[in-house]
Amino acid sequence: MIEKVIIKNYKSIDYLDLKLDDTINILVGNNEQGKSTILEAVNLALTSTLNKRNIHNELNPFLFNKTVVEDYIKKISIGKRVTPPSILIEIYFKEDNQNASLKGSNNSIKENACGISFSIEFDDDYTEEYQQYIEQSTNIRNIPIEYYKINSYSFASNPITSRSNPIKCVLIDPTEGKAWNGTDRYISSVIGDTLDPKQRATLNFNFRDIKENFSQIESISKINSTLSEKTGDISDKELAISLDISQKNGWESNLTAYLDDIPFDFIGKGEQNSVKLKLSLESNAEEAQVILIEEPENHLSHSNMQKLINQISEKCEGKQLIITTHSTYVLNKLGLDKVVLMNNGKHITLRDLNEDTFNYFKKLPGYDTLRLLLADKAILVEGPSDELIVQKAYLQKHNRLPIEDGIDIITVRGLSFKRFLEIADLLNKEVAVVTDNDGDIDKHIIEKYGDHYLKHPTIKICYSDDTRYATLEPQLVSVNELSILNDILGKDYTSEAELIKFMTSSGNKSECAMRIFDSNQKIIIPGYINDAIQ
Template identity: 85%
Template sequence: MIEKVIIQNYKSINYLNLKLNDEMNILVGNNEQGKSTILEAINLALTSTLNKRNIHNELNPFLFNKNIVEDYIKNIRKGKYDAPPSILIEIYLKENDQTAFLKGTNNSIKENACGIRLSVEFDDDYTEEYEQYINQSNNLKNIPIEYYKVNWYSFASNPITSRSNPVKCVLIDPTEGKHWSGTDRYISSVIGETLDPKQRATLNFNYRDIKEKFSEIDSIAQINCTLSEKTGEISDKELAISLDISQKNGWESNLTAYLDDIPFDFIGKGEQNSVKLKLSLESTSEEAQVILIEEPENHLSYSNMYKLINQISEKCEGKQLIITTHSTYVLNKLGLDKVVLMNNGHHMTLRDLKEETYNYFKKLPGYDTLRLLLADKAILVEGPSDELIVQKAYIQKYNKLPIEDGVDVITVRGLSFKRFLEIADLLKKEVSVVTDNDGDVNKNIIDKYGDYYLNHPTINICYSEDTKYPTLEPQLVSVNELSVLNQIFEKDFKTKEEMIKYMTSSGNKTECAMRIFDSNQEIVIPEYINEAIK
């Protein structure tokens, strides 16, 4: 099993040192956070393949981290001929009888461990050509990948081959569409294991015989006659159409799967993805110790996802499973304690939190946790009234909802802001908190939020210092004309005190906030809310 993965300069990942659980790991984060890249890198280091082809045939400049490439080119243009950048992927394995021969210190942290490392680096044999190329290139735009090589070694400094590698890995992406070969591969493997050599030969013979008889069909013969009359216009040789009977196009590549007499490509996307994933597990899970799955929930309903997740768990029992997901259901079903949260190059697990915070999120449904992760930025509020007013403020200022800018306004019940802020702090997530002062700034703001209160680079605590107006509704009344609020609520209150009493009474809070949100009337927004949406 994989204990740890180190990735350097690969695609969106500048540097990653990620510890993994022995059984289940769920990678969660917004798009472009490197989840798929991690799966791809692990698969690459364990199989030496990328896009189902050997990495030697898939080398290109865009495998390198963009920031590293930009720095390299800037230095070249400044005359600083530093060593060309390299890619490194290291897989640290649990020591056992099968992996003991991989043990050594040939890794980036010089740890005496069992493992495999794959690097894409400059080939010193091309030093002279490279220097000439650099000196002659006036407009270098990318890495000269032609001068690179791939090294695949154990931590004991021995070359690795597919045969010598004791750790088998499979990467399953059910969203790959027609290029995904699991269906054909599975059917072919079933036939190969079921038929004896004589039966296979019979199948080949009859399949080829059917193809050969195709050209004898009357209508096909007439078409070929017409084509032969136009041979001179096309070629000196006689032109005809038929079916390819060469060995490379045998029955293996022409079988089509059917579900209830409907060709596989014509069934629903959800069913397709589910079947593809389960067939891949069926045909590879026996031999693979590490199984990587990309977003198994795609196109699936809740009930079908329930079945699929159960089947994945059962089929992968005793193996190490690494899944990427955006699904709250997958999180809760497979266990929040197995989740790796990712954001802008930072990652954490719930076990990195304080024990009381960890226990809080273990009991909490994962929806709000996932919303915090998937938002570009988040505004945390105390209740639905605050959420509506923040949304109204954002529309007034930017003429659109906050979610259109990737800003999620999340109601955190029970005033558990600090639980969410602990995650935001570890992941460097940009978060604003909109909170009431409840009549005492020192007690309810400064003391309560401690380290998050002053000069935190990504967390902003927004509140009013005016304790005469301790909550949202009095704050709104204090900055708006009474006539404006009366018009919105269709009331005729004579004093602001009456208005505050009405807005804060039980059952009116959310109704008043909804009326303000729905109204075309522009209102004055309290400054602490404006601060949160800046």
Template identity: 55%
Template structure:
């Protein structure tokens, strides 16, 4: 059983969003705040009924609603209308031949289509209608959505209400980036250890720990201390005062024992070591029985070699399952397959599988991070080499009071001349504005007009090249177009002639 499609309405950064998935591996990439993590959260909410690791009903907050819809709601109130508060809607559409999911089929979805699926919604509870009307009597004082009057609704496409036990789909969300410490214990690690032990082992561990605590009071030095305390308290009442370790809690080992790696406490390990250990433990224990694996940016804090080993392990453990992961890392894209990449930009989905096979093959072989730079860049400028990058950057700084292009969102990306068309293929797929600064190589008609004729029909693609064939590259073009004085200023030199 797999998720074939997810629809998200008004949840965090996603106003009205739809995404389709591959049956096996899905790599979600995009800029910060594009909604990558929100997609994983939405899937986990719909399958497990949880937000931030707690029951959804306990985590309903005004800040999980899309900001645009919140502002529209407040503007509607100020305009004198009485709108109902907006709702959050998440729909999962499944593909499955499992008879256990047959009862999940129906038309109770936004498309009214007869499908297998689940609906999770956070919506206004009409039982609080009177309280809500009282709350909005003075619209100018309404600063946010009154989520105190909301409920969590969870049902299948057949309309039947759901509970976690009633969903025959097991999912695992692995996010090792957030480490919550209390009393030296990482609860993520302790949960995995606790889940790994069988009931007998957990009981034995609790008994042994209790025994260690009780033996504390038997130490001679502790007995001497308690004798002194007892004598002191005898002056106040007839009861003996002593110190010991609390043994009243049944399972206190969870909050007092910590994990070690090569005799080093887990919390003293480097962030990269902590993250990879968490991910590997989760993969070993939780993935085995899961149908769907959600993995949040596994590359965090990892070196290239460590990440290579981790991704190989992820690929092995998740074989035959649906894997949905988010990433900013080009290596992961190339390792797991470029055709599995889903680009998220401006609230829309683009699949790199839509690129030509020639372009896909090119990017599979491309080292470094350039595969993603065009996607993530706000305003990309493509140049042929390092010298071109320096010249364009210097010219921009001179025209903009010393500001670097990247400070205004212009990302100068150095690519080989033969690669321009491959990057422009992605630009067309995304509808992204891009500027190309290139050489005419002595033949403008052939190397610019002819070469890029299929790309120049798009108004968001701008090819910048000198039309004069006597100046085939950028450097002589600059010399030709500037006075000697300007060239010396630009280069910080004192040349006597061009």
């Protein structure tokens, strides 16, 4: 099993040192955080394939980290003679009899371990030609991939091929598959893998036989007779139509699967993805020790997701599973303690949190944890009323809701703010907290959050320093005219005290906030809420 993965300069990842659980690893994060890149890199190092083709056929400049490439081009442009950047992917295995031959210290951290080092790097054999290239070129815009080589060695310094590698891996992406002559290329190839050699031979033979007999059909013979009359007008040779029989295994591009007499491409997307994933597991999972799965939840309902996750768990028992997801259902089903949270080049697991916080999130359904992670930025509030007023404030200021700018407003109940902030702290997530002062700033703000969070570079604790107005509703009343709030709420109170009493009663808090949110009337927003939005 894989203990650790180190990735340098591959696509969106400039450097990653990721420890893995030997059973299940669930990679979670917003888009462009490198989840899929990790799966791709692991598969590349273990199989030397990318996009189902040998890496030699897929080598291109865009495999390299953009920042590294820009730095290289900048140095070249000012006359520095630097070696082009390289890509490194190292897979560290848990030592056992199967991979003992891979043990050595031929790795970037010089650790005596079992593993494989895969690199895409400049080939020194081209040094002279490369020097001429950079001296003669006046406008280099990318790295000269033509001068690169691919190396794959064990940590014991022995060359590694996909055949000699004792650790087998399969990458399953159910969303993959391009239309190819009206059929789904992915499903055809997976069906081919599922059949045994004798069945494939039978299928190829019968398919070719059908194609060869095509021209003997009476109506086709008449068409060919008509075409043969054109001999001399179009070509000196006789023109006819038939099916192509030149391909040895042509059925993959011409046959399609049917489900209940409906062509595969015409069934629902959820069923398509489910079938692809299950077929891939059937044909590949048995011999592989490492299973990589890309977002299995696509287009699936919770009931169908339940069946699929159960099947994944059964098929991958005793194997190492690395899976990417945006689904809280997948998180909860496979185990929150297996989650790797990713954000802006940083990653943590819930096991990195203190024990109390770890136990708290294990009991939590998982949705709010995922919302915090997937948002570009977040504002944490104490209840539904606060959430609505913050939404109103943002809408008034920007004429759009915060979620349209990647900002999620998350209601955090009780004393859980610091638990969420612990995750934000470890991931450098930008978060604002909108909280009541509850009439005592020292107790409810200073002592509760301390200097660490009150002076944090990416976390902002927003509260009012006026303890006469302890919670949200009194704060709203203090900055707005009674007539405006009365108009919005349909009341006619003549004093602040009466209005505050009405708005803070347990049955009215959410209703009042909803009326304010739905109203076209602009209100004055308390300063501490504006601070959070800012």
